[in-house]
Amino acid sequence: MGIADIKATTVAVPLEAPLRHGAGAHWGRFVRTVVEVIDDEGRSGFGELGGGGESAEAAVLALLPYLKGHDPLQLEQMRWKIMGPTASLYNNRMQLHAAIEMACIDLAGKRLGIRACDLLGGSIRDEVEFASYLFYRYEQDGRGGETSPAEIVDHARDLKQKHGFRVHKLKGGHFEPDRDIEVMFALAEAFPEDRLRLDPNAVWSVEQSIRVAKAIESLNNDYFEDPTWGLEGMRRVREAINIPTATNTVVVNFEQLAQSILHNCVDVVLLDTTFWGGLRQAHKAGTVLETFQYSAAVHSSGELGIQLASMLHLGAALPNLNFAADAHYHHLTDDILVGGKLPYVDGKIAVPTGPGLGVEVDRDKLARYAEYFKEVGGYPYDRDPARPDWYSIIPEFRYADPKVKAMPHTEGGQG
Helix, strand or coil: CCEEEEEEEEEEEEECCCEEECCEEECCEEEEEEEEEEECCCCEEEEEEECCCHHHHHHHHCCHHHHCCCCCCCHHHHHHHHHCHHHHHHCCCHHHHHHHHHHHHHHHHHHHCCEHHHHHCCCCCCEEEECCCEEEECEECCECCCCCHHHHHHHHHHHHHHHCCCEEEEECCCCCHHHHHHHHHHHHHHCCCCEEEEECCCCCCHHHHHHHHHHHCCCCEEEEECCCCCHHHHHHHHHHCCCCEEECCCCCCHHHHHHHHHCCCCCEEEECCCCCCCHHHHHHHHHHHHHCCCEEEECCCCCCHHHHHHHHHHHHHCCCECCCECCCHHHECCCCECCCCCCCECCEEECCCCCECCCCECHHHHHHHHHHHHHHCCCCCCCCCCCCCCCCCCCCCCCCCCCCCECCCCCCCCC
């Protein structure tokens, strides 16, 4: 079995409402590149990565000369073909490799009749718990518009009723820190049995981070995620507070992981099946963390169902997954999978049982959302449509007008 062809298709899938965060906004849709790897017997495996457009598709297709005829089971050889020392130095291909590897694992699993997690050593759980992942949102078509503590609580209550979440994560950093503190206390009062997290996207200074941590330390916190930037900043915060810290921004490769462990910079590392360069690399990082008695969690990067399946297989195989995973998934209005979105039951999603990733791409939906991308285009993730003159710096005193609830009309741009 060898790779015969590779295809790349950019899609845009609508969100229920635009999501506001400390570094910009998701402008009402997720843009993803779906990668299809086809073997010489006609089987297909699928992967995905964030962003899209002609340049992203061309970057994926440019890997075919490296991989034509390659056996999809030879994943370690493929890693070095795509992410060898020269490529890593001059042209970081980690997310390209992640999508190709995801597709090859899907393809190899289908050939062998085994699940993706079985290629990692098998599963120790059949379902993965998720957090609610709450955002301040712009209003769109009568949905969203949450800016106040009461509105965020109402939104969390609705999600809990629909999906059964028992952990609530606030994406903070968009407003001033005191707003996030107020929201965290409101969530704690509304859901006294549930656990909480705060993630301001690393936009606060060390001093601001310490102040916020001390303000919320009495709450039922899982951890304080990325309050400030950099390994040294995170180390200083960790030493001064009584809440475990977590990151998905400053530990995203093995060099950073080694430094974090050596210098006790962060307590919990959120592993991402694209940021780390693939499902196998994320799992390998998890085993390193387990060796040094650190907990792992699973990060969300705005995935559709293909990457979500990879996250479920990662979560199934990690013995030190001691926290609910993240997912933006419930903010999507649809998915490109046969049967639509994977369901939450009691705040959990079942690990797919079929071969490979265990999900099937609906080619009609793939074509439909590819056309939708052509209509609306991409968007600059690090820009806020309601604040056209603003741009993100770290650290920054944060304040956005709480009266701004609806996103202004904008034309779809590439980004």
